[in-house]
Amino acid sequence: MWNIMKYVCAEGIVYRGLCGHRYADKRRSVRLWVGGPFTHQIHAVHNSVPFSQTHVVTSPPWRVLFFGTDSFAEESLKHLFASSCCRQKAGSAVVKLLEVVTLPKDLPVRRFALQNQLRVHDWPNVNVQDRFDVGVVVSFGCLLREDLICQFPYGILNIHPSLLPRWRGPAPVFHTVLHGDSVSGVTVMQIRPKRFDVGPILNQCIYPVPENATAEELGETLATMGAKLLIDTLQNLPECVANRREQPSNGVTSAPKISTSMSWIVWEEHTCDQIDRLFRAIGSRIPLRTLWMGEPIKLLDFVGKFHTSLSGAEAETPGTVRYDRESDSLLVSCKDGRVAFRAVMLKKRLSALDFYNGYLHPFFLKKLPRQQKKCVFGSYKTKESDTPLGREAAHKVQNV
Structure with missing residues (x-):
């Protein structure tokens, strides 16, 4: 500690x-x-001689070194810049000096810093030299060394888009949506070396998650909330540090990075609500996927749960796909109902009608061998032994 x-x-x-x-x-x-x-x-x-001596500010404006990369971090940087001495009247500024550390790539944080004449340091070439009061790290993705952290009188603050200790890790917003959380929020904490997201909490703000919110929408909202909470924390920094609290040991959950392996739908196991949450969580970055006649296929333009009752729906095999002319959608049976998509990507993008005409129309089906005439999307599972299409299909999927 x-x-x-x-x-x-x-x-x-x-x-x-x-x-x-x-x-x-x-x-x-x-x-x-x-x-x-x-x-x-x-x-x-009484009369003890210091081996090091540094003047430390006890109230704003602060000298801030900012660590960040993406658009989520850029929002906090914008608020810090707007709260700086060069943008505020005398006496109302929160930031006296602002410099930026980022990766040596073309990133949103670097672009904003250069556009606004902020000094930029390429990670890991950082030399603090007692020039800063506090560090701020947002969506940076790199562990900071203990000796670097210790050079800031007030430590380094982190803005994390969840109510810690829930959803520690690099993808809290995606997991919030994926698991159907009704409440989220942002946390301002002090970082500790060697581990992410385990430091003491300085400030938190709760946010009710809107129904049907996507990860992109929730992330934008939390980015703004986090930036405002950061400024509020800096306005009362000594008090917030003095009253910090350790994270509780119960309620800890992990939010690992999202990956393409998460995008496979298992029609026999996934419910309509689970497919809906999966799409809202990762669909804007990774299309949902399934198998069609042993070939991977991407499911596009998700419509949602199909509410119209159809005859024989309960008896359909999970994965059964039909074309619905009224909604111009492909309807696919899952564990507890049907979901609809308006387009797919096989070798090229096909509308629901194009896919029907090319693959589901009776004229096409009568040309197929008898065992292939069922119009069913296959479920890919990560273990080859669980893959309905066996080792050959698993090999194809893993090489998409």
Whole structure:
């Protein structure tokens, strides 16, 4: 555990230490030690000589070093820039100095920084040199070294789009939608070395997840909420640090990166609601997929659950696909009903009508061998032994 120590001297000069370092002025001083989430101890210090001595600001505006990469991080950077001395009237600014650390690529954070004449450092070439009061890291994806963290008097803050400790990891927004959470939010925490998302909480804000929200929509909302919560935290930074609280040990869940392996629909197991949540979580980045006659096929333009009752629906084999002229959609049977798609991608993009004319029309079906005349999408499972089409189909899928 690392602490912030503040030394208030007779003339108002404040000294600080991190990671248990001890500092004191030659004159009589009073030391406030933040030793834990709610621990305060006052000690009198007499005539001890410091081995390091640095002036530390105790109120805004702050000198901030920002770490970030993507559009989610860019929103926080925009709010920091808008709250800086060059953009605010004297006395109302939260940020005095703002510099940026990002990866050496063409990224949203780099573009914004360069457009607004902010100094940019390419990771990992970072030299703090006691020039900053606090660091801010948002959607950066790289673990920061302990010696780097300890160079900031107030540590490094992180904006995480979930109510920690729920959904620790790189993809909290996607898992929030995928698992149907009704409540989400943002957390401002202090980072710790060697592990992501485990540090003490400084501030949190709750957000009810709108019905049918996509991950993209929720992410945009939480990015703005997180940026505003960051500014609120910086306005009261010493108080927030003093009252920080450790994350509870219960309620911890993991939010690993999304991958193409998540996009396969298992018609026998997935319900209409699960398919809907899967599409809203990853559909904008990774199309949902299934198998058609042993070939991978992407399912596009998801319509949702098909509510019209059709004769014999309960008896249909999961994966059975039909064309519905009224809705101009492909209807596919799953565990508890039917879902609809308006297009697919086989060798090229095909509308629902094009797919029907080319693959489901009776004229096409009568040309097929008897065993292939069923109009059924296949379910691909990761284990070859569970793959309905065996090793050959599994090999094709893994090489898509």
